[in-house]
Amino acid sequence: MTPAPDKKQDRRPPYQHAADELRRDIKQGRFKPGEQMPPVRELQQRFGVANMTARSALNVLRDEGLIYTIHGRGSFVADVGEATGEFKIDYTPPAWYLANDNEAEAEEEAREGKPDAESTGPSLAELLTALRDEIRVLSAEHQELRREVEELKKAQQPPRS
Structure with missing residues (x-):
């Protein structure tokens, strides 16, 4: 065999x-x-x-x-x-490890009739979109802070004569 x-x-x-x-x-x-x-x-x-x-x-x-x-x-x-x-x-296993580690749990839950994570939670595309949006917001905030720092630096410089 x-x-x-x-x-x-x-x-x-x-x-x-x-x-x-x-x-x-x-x-x-x-x-x-x-x-x-x-x-x-x-x-x-x-x-x-x-x-x-x-x-x-x-x-x-x-x-x-x-x-x-x-x-x-x-x-x-x-x-x-x-x-x-x-x-x-602060240990966070890599995503590929979590995906492989959870496959056995998902198969067991499927056998027991429990809903799988995909049907109950957000999809990967939704998570990526949310992360992209969050990065854009943080980037905009970062740029705003840089502008404020530059303005403060200019305000602290003595006037040129």
């Missing part, structure tokens, strides 16, 4: 797959705050990837603030709040 094909192929690079797995391990507590992450060589073997691919996965987690690196010592899991279990840093 041939194995069943995946429902849909994920075209993301291998380093993102590795980063996803490591992120899940951190979120599920397999790696505790302050604990050292596995060495790059071990990650290479675990994920079947090249050295630079494993390093790129760690770079993604470092950029997200989930881990930090001490030169010559290795990478370590960032601290989380004791009471809440939330990361102390």
